[in-house]
Amino acid sequence: xxxxxxxxxxxxxxxxxxxxxxxxxxxxxxxxxxxxxxxxxxxxxxxxxxxxxxxxxxxxxxxxxxxxxxxxxxxxxxxxxxxxxxxxxxxxxxxxxxxxxxxxxxxxxxxxxxxxxxxxxxxxxxxxxxxxxxxxxxxxxxxxxxxxxxxxxxxxxxxxxxxxxxxxxxxxxxxxxxxxxxxxxxxxxxxxxxxxxxxxxxxxxxxxxxxxxxxxxxxxxxxxxxxxxxxxxxxxxxxxxxxxxxxxxxxxxxxxxxxxxxxxxxxxxxxxxxxxxxxxxxxxxxxxxxxxxxxxxxxxxxxxxxxxxxxxxxxxxxxxxxxxxxxxxxxxxxxxxxxxxxxxxxxxxxxxxxxxxxxxxxxxxxxxxxxx
Amino acid sequence: xxxxxxxxxxxxxxxxxxxxxxxxxxxxxxxxxxxxxxxxxxxxxxxxxxxxxxxxxxxxxxxxxxxxxxxxxxxxxxxxxxxxxxxxxxxxxxxxxxxxxxxxxxxxxxxxxxxxxxxxxxxxxxxxxxxxxxxxxxxxxxxxxxxxxxxxxxxxxxxxxxxxxxxxxxxxxxxxxxxxxxxxxxxxxxxxxxxxxxxxxxxxxxxxxxxxxxxxxxxxxxxxxxxxxxxxxxxxxxxxxxxxxxxxxxxxxxxxxxxxxxxxxxxxxxxxxxxxxxxxxxxx
Numbered sequence: 001x002x003x004x005x006x007x008x009x010x011x012x013x014x015x016x017x018x019x020x021x022x023x024x025x026x027x028x029x030x031x032x033x034x035x036x037x038x039x040x041x042x043x044x045x046x047x048x049x050x051x052x053x054x055x056x057x058x059x060x061x062x063x064x065x066x067x068x069x070x071x072x073x074x075x076x077x078x079x080x081x082x083x084x085x086x087x088x089x090x091x092x093x094x095x096x097x098x099x100x101x102x103x104x105x106x107x108x109x110x111x112x113x114x115x116x117x118x119x120x121x122x123x124x125x126x127x128x129x130x131x132x133x134x135x136x137x138x139x140x141x142x143x144x145x146x147x148x149x150x151x152x153x154x155x156x157x158x159x160x161x162x163x164x165x166x167x168x169x170x171x172x173x174x175x176x177x178x179x180x181x182x183x184x185x186x187x188x189x190x191x192x193x194x195x196x197x198x199x200x201x202x203x204x205x206x207x208x209x210x211x212x213x214x215x216x217x218x219x220x221x222x223x224x225x226x227x228x229x230x231x232x233x234x235x236x237x238x239x240x241x242x243x244x245x246x247x248x249x250x251x252x253x254x255x256x257x258x259x260x261x262x263x264x265x266x267x268x269x270x271x272x273x274x275x276x277x278x279x280x281x282x283x284x285x286x287x288x289x290x291x292x293x294x295x296x297x298x299x300x301x302x303x304x305x306x307x308x309x310x311x312x313x314x315x316x317x318x319x320x321x322x323x324x325x326x327x328x329x330x331x332x333x334x335x336x337x338x339x340x341x342x343x344x345x346x347x348x349x350x351x352x353x354x355x356x357x358x359x360x361x362x363x364x365x366x367x368x369x370x371x372x
Numbered sequence: 373x374x375x376x377x378x379x380x381x382x383x384x385x386x387x388x389x390x391x392x393x394x395x396x397x398x399x400x401x402x403x404x405x406x407x408x409x410x411x412x413x414x415x416x417x418x419x420x421x422x423x424x425x426x427x428x429x430x431x432x433x434x435x436x437x438x439x440x441x442x443x444x445x446x447x448x449x450x451x452x453x454x455x456x457x458x459x460x461x462x463x464x465x466x467x468x469x470x471x472x473x474x475x476x477x478x479x480x481x482x483x484x485x486x487x488x489x490x491x492x493x494x495x496x497x498x499x500x501x502x503x504x505x506x507x508x509x510x511x512x513x514x515x516x517x518x519x520x521x522x523x524x525x526x527x528x529x530x531x532x533x534x535x536x537x538x539x540x541x542x543x544x545x546x547x548x549x550x551x552x553x554x555x556x557x558x559x560x561x562x563x564x565x566x567x568x569x570x571x572x573x574x575x576x577x578x579x580x581x582x583x584x585x586x587x588x589x590x591x592x593x594x595x596x597x598x599x600x601x602x603x604x605x606x607x608x609x610x611x612x613x614x615x616x617x618x619x620x621x622x623x624x625x626x627x628x629x630x631x632x633x634x635x636x637x638x639x640x641x642x643x644x645x646x647x648x649x650x651x652x653x654x655x656x
Contacts, residue, residue: 033475033478033479035475035476061494071656106656108652108656110647113652113655113656119497120496120497120498122496122497122498125501145495146495146496146498147495147496149496158652158655160650160651160652162650163485163649163650163651164483164485164488164490164650164651165651166651166652189485189488192487192488192503194488194501214501214503215501215503215504216503216504216507217504218569219504219505219569220504220505221501221503221504221505221506221507222503222504244504245504245505245506246504246505247505247506247508247509249593250625251625251626253505253506253509254505255505296509296510296626297626298448298449298626298627298628298629299446299448299453299510299513299514299515299626299629299631300446300448300451300453300513325453325476325513328453328454328474329474329475329476331476369476371474371475371476372475
């Protein structure tokens with residue numbers, strides 16, 4: 001047995017011990033839940049050739065309540081990915097090891113809630129684009145589980161004002177004060193609309209000011225986010241999202257979102273591929289559109305088709321899904337992905353930009369989730 | 373009693389007996405139709421208006437506060453799914469609900485304040501406003517929509533109510549721990565929307581004439597198409613008022629589906645922490 005195999009074996013033993021400990025803990029005051037998910041993935045690469053993989057996700061959610069006002073939450077996960085060759089999956093990192101995805105202590109009082117630890121801080125109202133959310137400004141939520149998005153170690157204070165309003169603020173921990181992200185958001189409800197103003201110091205003299213809203217207009221759901229960002233040494237720019245959803249009389253639900261990216265380029269020859277690879281930016285172009293249609297066939301079955309397109313280079317991703325709750329706690333989902341566009345476009349890059357040939361692949365996925 | 377059950381489900385009987393039941397049903401329909409004609413003819417004689425009936429229903433069904441534990445049973449063909457939930461209500465305009473099971477839905481919470489509704493998803497630790505189109509979507513995979521859950525006392529602001537007839541319908545009651553079906557005389561109230569931009573343009577409500585509890589409701593689109601059917605039963609007395617502990621809803625746009633809602637425990641007019649009716653409670 002080589003050292004790598006030994007290390008992997010030790011990890012499994014530790015994980016087994018952790019699971020055993022969880023099962024052995026007296027259940028008084030403790031809530032234990034989670035899920036096991038299996039994703040069978042088949043890819044046909046843009047450059048030819050195929051890849052198959054099997055993703056296994058095990059996630060525990062553990063809450064220990066101390067009286068009425070104090071909770072400790074732990075969310076460890078273990079991902080095991082068996083594949084015919086290395087496939088980078090969006091939102092999936094730290095494979096084959098135990099990862100503490102979220103862990104925090106939450107204290108509730110009549111005046112405010114305080115959360116300390118690794119947590120998700122999700123601001124904004126957009127479905128796909130959330131420019132007011134500096135941690136997860138872009139999530140293909142139709143394809144990627146939002147649970148897989150970035151969590152941050154922070155101290156968060158939420159002070160409710162009235163029934164539906166309040167002040168939400170956070171400070172990310174672990175760095176120098178001048179470098180860490182610090183944000184504050186004030187929210188209120190006026191009529192059928194939720195309105196919020198936010199300010200985030202993103203560190204190193206960067207800041208953003210944002211506004212977001214969601215509400216009801218002419219029987220349609222409408223939502224909007226707009227931010228002004230001011231990076232040091234370069235021009236300020238705007239990002240905005242305008243979304244709308246509507247349900248037809250036959251039960252078909254429609255959802256559309258338009259995104260303007262003031263930092264993007266109209267011409268694909270001027271795309272900042274290096275910035276995208278480094279994670280400094282989330283989009284290359286300026287104008288985007290998302291559209292989806294879903295139909296609930298019966299109470300257990302849903303079909304959906306989503307389209308996201310960069311309107312500057314006309315590249316696109318089409319993502320059909322069929323999902324069914326096959327038993328009380330087991331869900332089955334069949335999904336596909338079709339990518340199109342000109343060579344060198346955002347969703348269909350050239351081999352120079354993406355030597356792996358994985359970007360622009362066609363994909364089929366079978367997902368089974370067992371919740372416990 | 374047997375007669376009532378057979379009327380409710382004649383298909384469960386042998387073909388010969390179905391024929392007899394059908395004949396009896398026709399007789400009953402003819403009788404009811406006769407009553408309907410009579411009641412139309414003497415409609416001027418009603419001592420109560422449709423509006424007053426709806427107000428009496430609200431007065432009977434609306435409690436200052438309520439804490440209820442419920443079981444939702446969703447039937448799709450032969451598949452059955454069960455969900456349990458805990459709810460707190462203040463009047464009919466403010467409510468909080470939390471799903472306790474199954475595991476896949478545990479921790480999902482809803483808050484309703486007048487015409488606004490929010491949902492909390494624990495998996496992403498996010499509060500989502502349910503508005504516009506989403507209100508018409510299925511709530512937690514049931515035949516109920518979010519809009520159905522938002523229903524409030526503002527019914528008379530949106531609809532004009534007319535008493536059109538009186539009919540006898542079978543209603544279940546719980547007496548000494550057993551369910552019994554009784555034929556009850558009901559007001560039939562026709563609610564027609566005052567505005568066109570509304571999901572249910574017309575609603576026919578059967579209201580128990582003595583107890584002022586709705587026992588049946590049909591919901592129609594503007595085109596006249598029937599969208600949903602709702603029945604209520606297992607009526608229990610709380611103090612001087614009556615409350616249905618059982619409800620079914622069928623979304624007729626879908627085939628072979630039905631959702632039953634059982635109230636397994638109910639407490640009314642008890643002290644409830646006002647914090648339940650805040651967004652801060654959703655993330656707790």
